[in-house]
Amino acid sequence: MHLQTVLALSAILLCDAKLPKLKQHILPNELPLSSKHEHNSQKFTELKNEKTSRIVDQYRVRHRRDVFDSNAFESRLNWTHTESLDENGDFVLKWISSNSGVTFRLEARTTGYVGLGFNSASNMRGADLVVAWVDDRNERAQILDCHGLHHDGEIVADEVQNYELISGHQNRTHTVVEFRRPFNTNDKEDYIINDNTIQVLWSLGPPGSDGELPKHVKSGSKPLRLIQALSKPETISLMHWDVALKNITIPNYQATLFWCKIIKVPELPSKHHIVGYQPLIDSKPIRDGNAVNEKISSPVHHMVLYECADDPDTYTWNVWAQDNGSFGPNRPIEWAICATPIAAWAMGSKGEFLPENVGIPLGGRGGVQYYMLEIHYDNNALHEVLDNSGIRVLYTPELRQHDGALLGAGIGVSALHLIPPKQPQYRTVGICSSECTSSIMPETGINIVSVLLHAHGTARKIALKHVRDFKELPVISEESAYDARYQQSRVVPGGRKFLRGDVLITECTYDTTSRDKPILGGYSTSQEMCLSFVLYYPRTELAGCYSMTPVDEFFETFGVTEFYYLSMTSIQNVFLSSGSLENLTIPVEMEMRLAAQEETRIFQGDDQGVSFLESLMIKNPPEFRNKTFMAHLNEMQWSEPLLTSQVETRLTHKGYHMMFCKKRDDTWAVPIQIEQYPIYKELSNDISEKHYKGFKLPSVTTPAAGSAVTVRDFDVAAILCLAISIIVAR
Known part of the structure; x- marks a missing residue:
């Protein structure tokens, strides 16, 4: 849309809304227009243009009603998705996707403005925003494409308007507005909508707030995926x-x-x-x-x-x-x-x-x-x-x-799953080995149709990777903006053929910059997980395919070679029994330490071996002697990048992994094995980008050995937009 049209739309905000006709100065709450040189002082009165009427005056609303009935105002669109963005149902978002874009319907309990936004974080800094209202005097709906400034989140109007109004109306309690936008507007001030989870922002203005943005009456955010499969079968x-x-x-x-x-x-x-x-x-x-x-x-x-x-x-x-x-x-x-x-x-x-x-x-x-x-x-x-x-x-x-089944994969839940503090991007991996899949998969393999990715609050990215014949294939499923508050399964477009001998790798990336102490694996939300639940057909006897770090490998990574009273084999048996101490003979000193921690164990429920690690007393090497293992972990210099890089490398790509392959009757499909991380040629970023929907930047993480990160001729506006989103998320 031409700049002249947009500027004219902004003029209508001042001239045709609820603002007093004689007011000549800019109120603090009004929307300044964004430009390369000025954001906060541009006056809407300079922008009047008669072409705006084609945008904001397309549809007159029907007569107001005393009781809100959204069905009475329904358009002919079949809304495939509906979400209440707040707990009370005061802001209901409906939408439907096409091949190129999304059409939205806002149903909000307000007679002022309605705000909707998209961001990688749950705030307005750098967010893509649209403000909608119905003028109280002429009952005409209006919308304005805006964005939040990166330094303070103040809202300004976009230079280019990419949201298209369809219709709008209001009664004495509610405002309803319908509009649409492309997935990718090629505007640096707009968010690119793809199949990742995004933070959907919302706000409600008070009565009399048409065309201006005073302090919100209500506002919030909710993680959602706007591109997803239909919610239920109809036939x-x-x-x-x-x-x-x-x-x-x-x-x-x-x-x-x-x-x-x-x-x-x-x-x-x-x-x-x-x-x-x-x-x-x-x-x-x-x-x-x-x-x-x-x-x-x-x-x-x-x-x-x-x-x-x-x-x-x-x-x-x-x-x-x-x-x-x-x-x-x-x-x-x-x-x-x-x-x-x-x-x-x-x-x-x-x-x-x-x-x-x-x-x-x-x-x-x-x-x-x-x-x-x-x-x-x-x-x-x-x-x-x-x-x-x-x-x-x-x-x-x-x-x-087809008869289907679910397969659990990833990292076995135990305190041996460690994520250091102060890390913006730290990776862990769970492996379903080729020995496991060779032993139990049918000759023709299986077909993967959807995946539920699961972790806790510090996880930011989860990917289910696929390796065949020492080569990485396109990722099966990935969430690049993971939010533990929104865990919906992801359909694998077209399905994925998984053959005997193929390898599954569940890789999780965590942000622990706000944490001061290491996070250990477990069921509590203060602990972490890295799991994937894989829906596939035809069903087999395989129930779970996991891995975890062997006990001696885990402790040696942190410089510990021996504990008092217990051998590494005895300690490993504790973790193989989910932290249970029932069959373990322990000394009186250790029993006393465990008894002192009993209150903490009850508070955290099933801690999967955390309290056991707190009771282990180091014997060797001498420089750590007589410290508990958890005290030793808490004292490590986690702010040193060289240390954390070495820990990550040894516990993932350069170390050993204990593989578990369980059948549905809880027997082993193959005996427990200890293997190194599988060797394979990693998939280049170019191929990955072609596989995913939407637009993706090259990874900002440090590439593994043998991989290459290149930047092609990306559109500059899209690069800036996504780069800002990544920075805010970090």
Whole structure:
């Protein structure tokens, strides 16, 4: 759009909005126009142009209504996605994607302005913003393409207007505006919309704020992916099976709690297919011993539903299915055969639907009879809560073409997964080895159709990589702007053929610049994970394919060769049993240290060996003698780049990894093996960029040996825009 048109639009803001007609000076809240030389002093009154009317006066609104009914104003578009950006539903965003762009509909509880923005961070510095309102006098909708300044987030109008108004109206309570924009406007002041998670900013202006930006009445942000698969199938009949806990009390003294429950399958005489699932979040605060109907932020962090392998002792399993379940670390050892995930939900997800050609078998003769629901509660607020949450399983008798399954991959959850503090980009890797896939995959391989990537709060990027015949193939799935508050699975466009002997690598990149001490792996949100849940077909016996650092390799990386009282083999057995000390003979001194940490262990729930590391006393080398291992870690000079680079290299690409390959009945598909990181030719950045949707800059991380980072003839505006986003994210 021509600059003259844009300037004229800005003039209308002053001349035709709610501002007093005789006011001649610029109010502090008005939107200055961005230019190369001036941002804050440009007056809108200099910009009047009659061509603006073609933009802002296209549609007259209908008569106002006393009660808001969005359906009464619906356009003919079939909105494929709907999100409430706030908890109360005061700002509802609807959208639909085309091949080239996105059309939006804002439904907001305000008669002032409505603001929507996109950024890599949850603030307005450098953000792409659009401001919309309906003029109170002439009932005409207007929009303005803006951006936030990088140094202070002050809002200014763009030189080029790339948002196209479709329609708008308001009544006594709500404003509704529809508009569209391309994915990539080739404007340095606009955000490039692709299939990564972005921070969607929103704000509501007070009455009388048309055309100006005073302090927001309400504002916030929410992580979303604007380009994603359709949310649900429309053409099949669905039944549901609610798998949930019953009246579980989350105590106010425990920050992390895992709870598991056995559930028996519903009576289905014939085979059905699971085609999706949705969360059932039901958490109520307990006041004076009673649960009250009060809206709270639920402590449910993530949920996984597992299939349980066959067991002839059906009597015992029926008993387990009748009770309320068990605290995760104390669950019966027999429940280990519940190892194959079929549904994995995490914060921010609205649920999942499988691709139309894949279903997970449910019911029928010879089918799975028992399932285990596992729920992780993140209760750092230390509230006492009554919980009845779970998963609604959606299934159909209309069988699909392929029987599918989920495969868990990544880094085995334990305290041996270490991320140093003060690091802007630190990588860890989990490997599914070629020996594992060779032993259990069918001759024709499998087809990967979607992936759920999972980590905690310091993760910023997760990629599921694919290696075949010593060569890296295009990444299977990647989240380059990971946000733990929004964990929705990602469909693999066209699917991916994965053959016998291929290698899966889950790589996580973390930002720990705000942390002063190392972060260890575990289930608590103060700890970290690096996992991928892979939906594929045809289903196999493989349930999990993980790796972790061998114990002696881990301690030697930090200069420790020997501890008092315990051998490296004994210590390794503790971590192979998820931090359990039941079968370990330990000295009195160590028992006393563990007893002193018992309160912390209860607070953190299942800490996966963290308290055990805090009790290990170093014997050799002499310079670290009589220090606990955690004290030694906390004293290391993590601000030294050479140290952290060496640690990262040894624990990933240059070190050894212990490989685990488990079948659905909890037996080993292959024995535990210790191998070096696989050798392969890395994929160049050029090939990666062709594979991903949208526009990507070369990686800003240090390239691994043998890789090359080159900059082609990128569009300058796009480079500046993405570079700013990366800087803000860091």
